[in-house]
Amino acid sequence: MWSIWGTGLLTGLGLIVAIGAQNAFVLRQGIRREHIAAVVLLCAVSDAILILAGTAGIGALVSSFPQVLVFLRWAGAAYLAWFGIRSFLSALKPSVLTGQAPRSKGSVIATTLALTFLNPHVYLDTVVLLGSVANQYGTDARWIFASGAVLGSILWFSGLGYGARALSGALSRPRTWQVLDVLIGVVMLALAVKLVLG
Template identity: 50%
Template sequence: MADMLSTSSLLSVASAATQGLTLSLGLIVAIGAQNTFVLRQGLRREHVGPIVAFCALADVSLIATGVAGMSQALGESPLLSRALALGGTVFLAVYGWRALQRARRIETLEATAQGRGLSLGAAMAQALAFTLLNPHVYLDTVLLMGNLGARQPDGLRWWFVAGAGLGSALWFGILGYGARWLAPWFARPRAWQILDRLTGVIMAVLAALLLPHAFPGL
């Protein structure tokens, strides 16, 4: 019996962490100013460690803030819980649909190592701006991921956050430290089409998982 409970607990932890990991990757793996900046700094081999660490820590801090705040709000108001679940379902569905639409277009992420080098302070200031001055980051991390993470059982919420943080750290680490190898690949439209299709499927699956929370009778 103890072995069965232990196996069940491990599976629950793995499921929560995997949901956080896949959602995190699905939201941040896209062409954008922040990813272009990290890639460019990686090509320059300039302040890569601090920039990668900042981007990953900013993500996990915002997600943890969202999970903590949302868990309290959802517990106090079942109606708010259902409304946010419905909003999250719609957002995920639309995000997935847009990713599938992007896959039909030709897009590339281009970043060169040209230009003057940046001091550590200037590089971190740019990383801060690209990360925190984007309003979508709060929708993605605090509201959406906070909403989904808060719906995990009490003992699994922080495993969800850990999985999301791992996804962010992996992506920014690969982008920064693997820039010289990844830049030619990211310059190919086919690569982004594949990523967008995968993102679309992941978002659709997560929307389906969230839908029962909006309509408990389903």
């Protein structure tokens, strides 16, 4: 039982630790010290829902309707390109980066949801891949695997968000913000291109 749970934990962590749009946004919000609890909670709950849906067998349904993933691919690419360009524009004005007006909680939540659910890789990783692996363990043990993967997601987003918040003092210089915005812009545009190219 513990080995199945541990496998779920490590598999879940392995899939979400790579830097992506969602992780870059959580990192940025942590450094800004802005609505970080809402962002961490929303990312972890979204991942949990998707992992559990995949474990329940929704992954086979998603695989049966590839047109849904095609729509998500194009919508996600457009959103990531817009987010990346906005990050580059912010980097051009480093003097304002630390003094930016705080974003509303609604705006931050909307961005978190868009970066989570407009990314077809989220469905492929959590619903299809994790769901498929979980279902290899049989009817009962698959939920043990899924609980490990869900815990991995909670640990990762909490560590990333609150770790960035703890380091925000050291990272709050305008030059650091400029570099961070450029890196986020590069990641977002690279992911957009990757989505467009399939």
